[in-house]
Amino acid sequence: MRFKLTLTPIRDRQRLVFNYQYPLQAWIYGRxxxxxxxxxxxxxxxxYQVPESRKAFKHFTFSALQIPSIEPIQKGDTYMVLRxxxxxxxxxxxVDKAAENFIVGLFQQQQLSIYNRECRADFVVERVETAPLPAMQxxxxxxxxxxxxxAQKVDDLDQYLTPTDADFGRFFAVNLVDKxxxxxxxxxxxAAIAERLVKFELLSDPERIKKRGFLAKEGKEKEQTKVIGYHNFTFALTAPPELIEVGYLGGFGKYCSMGCGCVEVVSASPP
Known part of the structure; x- marks a missing residue:
């Protein structure tokens, strides 16, 4: 299930850090x-662990904050000023049906605070709407x-792939099947079956794709990891509907519980 949260700033011209994924994830866990x-x-x-593997998934994700207006960003800034x-x-x-009941109503009228040593932004959740699940085709x-x-593992380290990379679709498919x-x-x-079942096709102009780097577990120097993702693109996906559903609701790709891999439906073709 998916929720749309409307957030009202408590003050005008608040400073919001660029790297807000980790504190936002922590707030969701708290709720x-x-x-x-x-x-x-x-x-x-x-x-949720993959059988005979060390892989595990949280099966939730969240979008980037959709912000109507900010002040011009200056070179060297680590935050944006919200209008x-x-x-x-x-x-x-x-989630299964048993888990849905306690998720409903978790966020209404809650306060969200995102801050670090330099800046702070506080919001109130004014409205929570349950978004209908699109028909999966x-x-x-x-x-x-x-x-x-x-990402592709090389010497046990993640090598992050752009959507234009020839291997992007293969690792996208394996990740989705593992979920x-x-x-x-x-x-x-x-993996061979996954590649046959799942077909990823980039539809956007590669020049319009944007790169975004952020720190996982910011502030914990021994644990923090630089993660690189790509956004501002549209793609076609062909796969069994149950695979598409797990990606649509739980996120596509890695680091979904940190707010990566959240998508919206543009269109659906009949099966």
Whole structure:
């Protein structure tokens, strides 16, 4: 299920850090913990694990903040100055029916604070709307709402791929299949099958794609990781509907629980 949150700034001209994904993720975990500490702990510490693998997924994601207006950014700034106006945030969960009940109503009238040593921005969640789930087809077109991270492991380190890379579609497909396997452990599928089932096609002009780098676990120097994702592009996806659904609701690619891989539907073709 997916929610649209309307955020009202508490003050005008607040400073919002560019790297807000980590504090926003922590806020979402906090809201989940208030409703069900055990489930929140499970997501944070373990997640849904892929059989016979060290991979695990949280199966939730969120969009970039949709901000109507900011003041001009100066060279060297690490934050943006918000002008008056409400912000929009989409939060999306791929959960079973048993988990939906406690998620509903978690965010209404809550306060969200995003800050570091230099600046702070405070918001009130004025409205929460449940977004209807689009009908999942075997061929659909999506637009990114946040950076998408797809990576290839080289010497146990992530090498981040652009959507124009020849290997992007292959690793995108394997990641998506692994996500479904984490909630359907009996499903047997290898990388070759994943590539045959899942077809990624970039539709946007490569020149319009934007690169976004951010720190995972900012402030924890021994743990923080520089992550690189790409956004501002549209793509066509052909795959079984159950695979498309797990990506649409839980995010496509890596680092989805940090606000990566969130998309919106542009169009759907009949199966």
């Amino acid at each position: 989940l913990a208030n409703a069900d500490a055990e489930y929140a702990g499970f997501l944070h510490e373990r997640g 008056s106006g409400v912000l929009t945030l989409y939060i999306s969960f791929y 075997s061929s659909m077109t999506f637009r990114t709402l946040s950076p998408m991270v797809v 479904l396997r984490s909630v359907q452990p009996s499903m047997e599928m290898d």
